[in-house]
Amino acid sequence: MENLLHIISNIFIVVGTFFILIGVIAIFKFKDFFSRILSTSKIDTVGAITILSGLAIRHGISWFSAKTILLMILILIINPLKSHTLLRYAVISGHKNKKAKGNKEVAK
Amino acid sequence: MILINKKDITIIFIFTIMWVILAESVAPIFVISGVITAVVVLLFCKKLLPLKEIQDINFSKLLHYPFFLIKEIYVAGFYIISIVFSKEGSRADIVSVKSKIKNEMLKIMLLDSVTLTPGTIFVEMDGEDIKLLWLRKKNDKDPSEIENLDEMLIGPLQRELIKAQK
Amino acid sequence: MSLFYMSLLEIILWVILLFAIVCVIRVIKGPTIWDRVLGFSIISSKLVLIIAIFSSMRNTAYLLDLAIIYTLFGFLGEIFLITFLSKNVKERG
Numbered sequence: 001m002e003n004l005l006h007i008i009s010n011i012f013i014v015v016g017t018f019f020i021l022i023g024v025i026a027i028f029k030f031k032d033f034f035s036r037i038l039s040t041s042k043i044d045t046v047g048a049i050t051i052l053s054g055l056a057i058r059h060g061i062s063w064f065s066a067k068t069i070l071l072m073i074l075i076l077i078i079n080p081l082k083s084h085t086l087l088r089y090a091v092i093s094g095h096k097n098k099k100a101k102g103n104k105e106v107a108k
Numbered sequence: 109m110i111l112i113n114k115k116d117i118t119i120i121f122i123f124t125i126m127w128v129i130l131a132e133s134v135a136p137i138f139v140i141s142g143v144i145t146a147v148v149v150l151l152f153c154k155k156l157l158p159l160k161e162i163q164d165i166n167f168s169k170l171l172h173y174p175f176f177l178i179k180e181i182y183v184a185g186f187y188i189i190s191i192v193f194s195k196e197g198s199r200a201d202i203v204s205v206k207s208k209i210k211n212e213m214l215k216i217m218l219l220d221s222v223t224l225t226p227g228t229i230f231v232e233m234d235g236e237d238i239k240l241l242w243l244r245k246k247n248d249k250d251p252s253e254i255e256n257l258d259e260m261l262i263g264p265l266q267r268e269l270i271k272a273q274k
Numbered sequence: 275m276s277l278f279y280m281s282l283l284e285i286i287l288w289v290i291l292l293f294a295i296v297c298v299i300r301v302i303k304g305p306t307i308w309d310r311v312l313g314f315s316i317i318s319s320k321l322v323l324i325i326a327i328f329s330s331m332r333n334t335a336y337l338l339d340l341a342i343i344y345t346l347f348g349f350l351g352e353i354f355l356i357t358f359l360s361k362n363v364k365e366r367g
Contacts, residue, residue, distance in 0.1 A: 034200035046185035080223035089360040
């Protein structure tokens with residue numbers, strides 16, 4: 001029984017690590033800020049939820065998994081607030097999406 | 109003047125559960141101190157909580173919403189992955205849509221979950237009009253050509269949330 | 275040699291630490307100031323995951339309190355940083 005739980009949780013954790021890897025690829029592949037924030041913040045949330053639920057499965061019904069679920073709910077509430085605030089103030093301060101070919105024209 | 113009415117009991121219950129989880133014990137002393145702390149915190153923070161808007165929401169019709177939201181989050185994750193590995197490149201634009209929800213609290217819930225799900229981030233709100241940042245593949249249609257943009261971007265979430273309006 | 279005795283969780287911990295170090299490149303190189311803040315927020319969310327995995331390895335639940343507090347204070351610090359920057363940075367174009 002315990003072996004089964006460990007195998008399931010290992011699968012969850014490895015899948016979550018792959019999500020995070022794709023998020024790190026996305027932050028270097030895209031050329032402009034808007035695409036970067038859209039892709040990275042979202043994939044980051046998915047990866048964090050997957051890894052934390054894997055840890056919760058590994059420990060069964062215990063205080064550890066209760067705290068992990070509390071942390072998951074906090075991340076689900078806080079991450080969209082973070083990305084919204086960052087994007088909103090970037091738009092207010094005058095950041096625009098130019099049809100630039102490289103990074104240099106956006107940076108100026 | 110009644111400081112604590114019936115509807116605040118739910119909030120006190122949630123605060124006490126969080127206290128017990130953080131203390132890692134269900135011994136009576138922790139439960140009692142948790143209830144006392146929850147009441148004191150509620151008395152201090154009552155002006156900050158949006159209690160009036162919460163009273164107009166029918167929460168019993170919203171019980172399945174978290175599961176629906178988690179499913180949508182994973183769908184959005186795979187959509188973004190398909191964009192990251194596509195060869196044609198991507199474009200991000202600011203588009204504006206209209207929402208039909210009138211309750212302010214439900215509107216905020218809609219915008220918060222839109223930020224979590226399909227390829228959009230909420231930028232600014234002014235009454236009914238909502239500005240969203242939307243990521244798409246480079247060869248897709250222009251946003252001005254698409255007719256039912258509202259239905260495409262916020263349709264399914266809005267349909268679930270509008271049931272809870274009184 | 276010692277790689278063979280590593281458990282899966284230990285390997286994942288080092289891999290996530292590697293990702294966090296790679297994100298520092300974006301913070302240093304980022305063309306606009308907002309890219310730097312984005313890189314900072316991603317690094318802080320990786321650190322939360324590292325703390326959670328470490329506390330699972332040691333089987334100590336009280337280390338998770340650190341992760342919760344780090345999430346809350348990272349959010350607060352980032353909001354202060356962004357509002358401060360928005361008053362002082364005016365981008366051309």
